[in-house]
Amino acid sequence: MIGIGRLGRLTLIGLPFAWLGLFFLVPLLIVLKISLAQSAIGIPPYTSLFFDDGSGLKIQVSLANFVLLVHDDLYLRAYLGALGNAALATALCLLFGYPIAHAIARAPKAWRHLLLFLVMLPFWTSFLIRVYAWIAILKPNGLLNQLLIATGLITAPLPLLYNAFSVELGLVYSYLPFMILPLYGSLSALDECLIEAAADLGARPVRAFLAVTLPLSLPGIAAGSLLVLIPAVGEFVIPDLLGGADTLMIGKVLWDEFFNNRDWPVASAVAVVLVAALAIPILFAQKFLEQERTA
Amino acid sequence: MTGRHGVTAWRAGALTLGFGFLYAPIVLLVVYSFNASRLVTVWAGFSTRWYGEFARNEGFRAAALTSLEVAVMAASLALVLGTSAGFSMARFSRFPGRPLFGFALMAPLVVPEVILGLSLLLLFVAGESLIGWPQSRGVMTITIAHATFGACFVSVLVRAQLAGFDRTLEEAALDLGARPWTVLMRITLPGISPALVAGWLLAFTLSLDDLVIASFVTGPSATTLPMAVFSSVRLGVSPEVNALASLFLAVVFVLVSLAFWLMARQERRRPDPSPVPQAPQAGEG
Numbered sequence: 001m002i003g004i005g006r007l008g009r010l011t012l013i014g015l016p017f018a019w020l021g022l023f024f025l026v027p028l029l030i031v032l033k034i035s036l037a038q039s040a041i042g043i044p045p046y047t048s049l050f051f052d053d054g055s056g057l058k059i060q061v062s063l064a065n066f067v068l069l070v071h072d073d074l075y076l077r078a079y080l081g082a083l084g085n086a087a088l089a090t091a092l093c094l095l096f097g098y099p100i101a102h103a104i105a106r107a108p109k110a111w112r113h114l115l116l117f118l119v120m121l122p123f124w125t126s127f128l129i130r131v132y133a134w135i136a137i138l139k140p141n142g143l144l145n146q147l148l149i150a151t152g153l154i155t156a157p158l159p160l161l162y163n164a165f166s167v168e169l170g171l172v173y174s175y176l177p178f179m180i181l182p183l184y185g186s187l188s189a190l191d192e193c194l195i196e197a198a199a200d201l202g203a204r205p206v207r208a209f210l211a212v213t214l215p216l217s218l219p220g221i222a223a224g225s226l227l228v229l230i231p232a233v234g235e236f237v238i239p240d241l242l243g244g245a246d247t248l249m250i251g252k253v254l255w256d257e258f259f260n261n262r263d264w265p266v267a268s269a270v271a272v273v274l275v276a277a278l279a280i281p282i283l284f285a286q287k288f289l290e291q292e293r294t295a
Numbered sequence: 296m297t298g299r300h301g302v303t304a305w306r307a308g309a310l311t312l313g314f315g316f317l318y319a320p321i322v323l324l325v326v327y328s329f330n331a332s333r334l335v336t337v338w339a340g341f342s343t344r345w346y347g348e349f350a351r352n353e354g355f356r357a358a359a360l361t362s363l364e365v366a367v368m369a370a371s372l373a374l375v376l377g378t379s380a381g382f383s384m385a386r387f388s389r390f391p392g393r394p395l396f397g398f399a400l401m402a403p404l405v406v407p408e409v410i411l412g413l414s415l416l417l418l419f420v421a422g423e424s425l426i427g428w429p430q431s432r433g434v435m436t437i438t439i440a441h442a443t444f445g446a447c448f449v450s451v452l453v454r455a456q457l458a459g460f461d462r463t464l465e466e467a468a469l470d471l472g473a474r475p476w477t478v479l480m481r482i483t484l485p486g487i488s489p490a491l492v493a494g495w496l497l498a499f500t501l502s503l504d505d506l507v508i509a510s511f512v513t514g515p516s517a518t519t520l521p522m523a524v525f526s527s528v529r530l531g532v533s534p535e536v537n538a539l540a541s542l543f544l545a546v547v548f549v550l551v552s553l554a555f556w557l558m559a560r561q562e563r564r565r566p567d568p569s570p571v572p573q574a575p576q577a578g579e580g
Contacts, residue, residue, distance in 0.1 A: 004475040013390055016380035016446060020399040023443045027414030030421055044420045100313035103306035115310070117555050122317050124497065124551045126504045128521050128528070129540040133320035136327065136335050136532050143323060143336055176317065227405065234407020236507055241528065251409045258413060258511070268417065271410050278406070286401040289451075 028275065035268035036061045046265050065269035075253065075270065079277070082249040085164075085239075086232035089171035093179040093228050094221065096172070101183035101220075102213075105190070116184065123177040131170050131241050138166050138242075162244035170238040175231070179224040182288070186220025187213070223288035230281050234274060250274055321544065328537035335532045345538035355539060358523035362503055365434055365519060369441035370499035376442065377449025377494055378484075384450065385457040403444045404451075412511030415440050419512060432514030440512045441505060445498030452497070456490035456561070457483075489561035493554035500547050 004012075037046040050059055069075045104115045122130060137143045138161040145157040160166060190213065198208035236251040243249070250270060257267040328346075332339035349355055380400055383390070390396075403411060419436050422428050429436055464486065468478045484491070506521035513519070520543070527536055 004479065008476065009387065009390075012379045013383040013387065013396070016376045016383070016450070017392065017396050017399075019376050019446070020380075020396070020443065023415060023418070023439060024399050024403055024411075025395075027418040028410075030417045031410070031414045034417055044424060096313065096316075099306075099309035103309045103313075106306060107310075113559055117552075117559075118314060119317070120555070121548065121551060122321070124500055124504075125321070125547050126521070126540070126543055128504070128506050128524060129324070129543060130320060132524075132528050132532070132536070132540065133324040135528075136537075137320060137323060139336060139532070141336060146336065173316070173320070176313075180313075230405045231407055234409050236407075236409050237525075251407060254409050254413065255507075264417070267413060271413050274407065275410060282402055282405055283398075285405050286398055289401050289404070290397065 031268045031271050031275075034265055035065055035272045036063070037265050037268075038062045038064060039263050039265050044264070045262055062265075065265050066273075068266060069269055069273060074248070075250070078248045078250040078253040079273070081247070082233045082235070082251065083277075085167060085171060085249060086229050086235070089168060089175060089232050090179075090225050090228045092168070092172045093176050094225060097176055097179035097183055097224065098221075101180045101187055104180075104184055105187035112188075116181075119177050119180050119184075127174060128237060130174065131237055134166065134170060134173070134242060135161065138169075161242065162247075164244075164247065166242040166244075167239055167247050167249075170242040171232050171235065174238065175228040178227040178231075182223035182227065183217065183220040185223075186217040190216050219288065223285070226281050226285040226288065230278055230285060233278060324537060325541045325544065328534065328541040330534060330537075333534060335534055335537065345534040346542070348535050349538045349542075352535065354518075355520070355523055358518045358520045361434065361517050362520040365437050365441060365509075365517075366499045366502035368438045369445055369502040370495045372438065372442035373445030373449050373498040374491060374495045376446035377498070378453050378491060380446060381450035381453025381457065382483075385454045400447050400450050403447045408505075408507035409511075411444065412440070412508040415443075415508070416511040431516065432512060433517035436512045436514070437509045437517060437519065440508050441498075441502040444508070445501055448497055448501065449491075449494035452490040452494045452558075453487060456487045456558075460486055489557040493558050496550045496554040500550050503543075503547070 033049060034046055037049055039045060040047045047060070047062075049061060100119075104112060104119070107115055135142075139145070140157040140159065140161070142161070144160060145154075148154045149157070194212050194216070195208050198212050199205075203211065234251040234254075235249060236255050239247045239249040239252045240255070243252070254267050254270045254274070257263050257270060327335060327338075329341050329343065330338055331342035331344060380396075384393075384397060384400065387393075415436075416432075419429055419432055423430070460483070465478050465482050468482050469475070473481070504521060505519075506525050509519045510522055510525075513522070520539075524536060524539065527533060
């Protein structure tokens, strides 16, 4: 498309580039800037970094917000809580997602599109509503407890909602499709002959799986894990709706700092640390997504 | 063949359990939206009562209209931005800032929503105090936010479809004397139209769905449907929300199915993209 001309090329690249620069990259820098400001009463509710006191422009940078994050162990516990919950959810998604992805990849060809579509559909279907649907199931007098009591397995309702269990369940439920899709990508590209060759050479199915299938699906495992881990760490809706008083996740802390405490600089500092912690996984995820595109 | 590709009991079990897990909560939600009882988890016979209650709820109706307005505008903007972005990434292998551009297109797909929301809000606040824009937050700021991440999803679809696009058609048109812009408008864009339609529909449903980002960037004037649902869900499960959620699911199911059907149909029409070129196909075109 050389003939499209410099101007055309400039428009095609420039328009979305400028948009993303203005509405994605610049805002990240502003978060960094405001994390260095101090909370103030007013509109907007933070101090300016640059000010003129009559003797020239001065810059006032405050690290107080970051000091607070270190000193108040609420934040550290929230970061670790989020990371722990997200890591466990990633492991569980991998555990449950792998057999599903494997079964889809080996299903008759005519079925595969339909099965993949059925995996994708919940992903596009309102996150909020799917999380909400679990409340009626997990409540003390909810459907699951009713079922368990009716079958005689338990006599008193189990505490299934508003605790670590329900948060974990919500995370696994919401992010499972993110794990299945890249796994399917790797597993469907796998050459069946390799497994047959392993079998011909005397490997039992388990050994063939461990020696051939598993190593060859590592890219899918890595991509799926990142796609689950990164958004799950910053999750807000799930800990808010399904979590209890003891559920501490950083996405919810950020939300509360912002909406309840109205402390924008602290909320920004929380965001900066979160982005910094996720930067390396995000770059890896981009690499995997990029490879998938060109493959 | 059947031994290898057939659905063995083990695989069928994995699929049944997996899809049961994914769909059971959704199915139960829809079933119980037709429950006559006000107690959400006690079945008391079939009724469409809650659908009527929802339809009479002024707040939900207004929020639904706001959401539709935002979603239509955001999806359309996302389509324009995402198509040119996807086209640029697929066809221009070298330009200044390409890695940064690629990053900015991918990162919003994975960055936690609280961060996207907070950062955009801070931009809008800073813009208001520095240059007086945007004057107020509401429908427009939500639209901008949704268009931004919608564009990233559209660009993914457009890139994928362009990767399988037969460029000999473009070359033929150029050989026949068509100008590059004419080729783009009359050959390339129609050729990737399934990705464009699917991209618009997906950006639309993403916008319709979003709670977190909209909550950050909105002002007092605009409440979207997810925001209205969220504030009533926080008060507990109610049959009215069940009815609303079921309607919402129905709309999204139809739109997403349409998007996927369009993409799948295109894929079937396209010559087999297997790495080994097949002789009969060369003569077909």
